[in-house]
Amino acid sequence: NAGVTQTPKFQVLKTGQSMTLQCAQDMNHEYMSWYRQDPGMGLRLIHYSVGAGITDQGEVPNGYNVSRSTTEDFPLRLLSAAPSQTSVYFCASRSPGLAGGGTGELFFGEGSRLTVL
Amino acid sequence: AQSVTQLDSHVSVSEGTPVLLRCNYSSSYSPSLFWYVQHPNKGLQLLLKYTSAATLVKGINGFEAEFKKSETSFHLTKPSAHMSDAAEYFCVVSDQLTGGGNKLTFGTGTQLKVEL
Numbered sequence: 092n093a094g095v096t097q098t099p100k101f102q103v104l105k106t107g108q109s110m111t112l113q114c115a116q117d118m119n120h121e122y123m124s125w126y127r128q129d130p131g132m133g134l135r136l137i138h139y140s141v142g143a144g145i146t147d148q149g150e151v152p153n154g155y156n157v158s159r160s161t162t163e164d165f166p167l168r169l170l171s172a173a174p175s176q177t178s179v180y181f182c183a184s185r186s187p188g189l190a191g192g193g194t195g196e197l198f199f200g201e202g203s204r205l206t207v208l
Numbered sequence: 209a210q211s212v213t214q215l216d217s218h219v220s221v222s223e224g225t226p227v228l229l230r231c232n233y234s235s236s237y238s239p240s241l242f243w244y245v246q247h248p249n250k251g252l253q254l255l256l257k258y259t260s261a262a263t264l265v266k267g268i269n270g271f272e273a274e275f276k277k278s279e280t281s282f283h284l285t286k287p288s289a290h291m292s293d294a295a296e297y298f299c300v301v302s303d304q305l306t307g308g309g310n311k312l313t314f315g316t317g318t319q320l321k322v323e324l
Contacts (some may be wrong), residue, residue, distance in 0.1 A: 196254050
């Protein structure tokens with residue numbers, strides 16, 4: 092059981108370039124999300140999806156695009172990379188919460204480290 | 209609006225001594241609370257969660273946390289630190305949104321260092 096798989100693990104871009112970070116999960120979770128992690132700021136939500144065909148913005152969506160054509164895949168697109176997008180990106184899926192049991196558990200990928208020059 | 213405050217950005221302990229990582233939260237409703245651990249160059253992994261059942265929650269690797277509503281705290285403890293506990297720890301609060309769904313808020317993290 093692979094869980095959540097992110098590719099690539101490392102990427103260097105020049106300002107203005109575009110790229111896609113891939114995320115796939117094999118747990119049949121409806122909910123998937125993208126976070127960025129910056130020193131001293133915890134994790135901030137970029138975009139999320141509650142199921143195939145449904146996406147919504149998180150806290151810091153500007154400069155990023157997502158789509159969800161299947162339950163398994165949730166790619167994150169950087170439209171025109173900027174140095175401010177240098178960060179570590181995490182994809183996470185979430186198990187459904189049990190009735191009366193609150194929010195389900197997040198399962199994270201190992202991260203994609205992006206540097207924009 | 210919900211928020212999470214991790215009171216220490218860095219904690220250093222000696223191997224075999226107790227660990228205390230502090231977390232305070234604010235929430236409008238009855239929240240779910242989590243602790244996640246992140247080892248270097250890895251994703252986050254769930255340590256434990258509180259979801260309105262027992263206020264003392266036991267997690268993996270000997271960690272536990274106590275939900276104290278009167279103090280709005282959810283501190284993480286372990287009786288005896290091990291070198292392998294060195295990592296970054298995140299406290300997370302989850303609130304239900306009025307329109308349905310949940311909003312997760314992450315603390316800024318506490319880096320735990322374990323010394324010989």
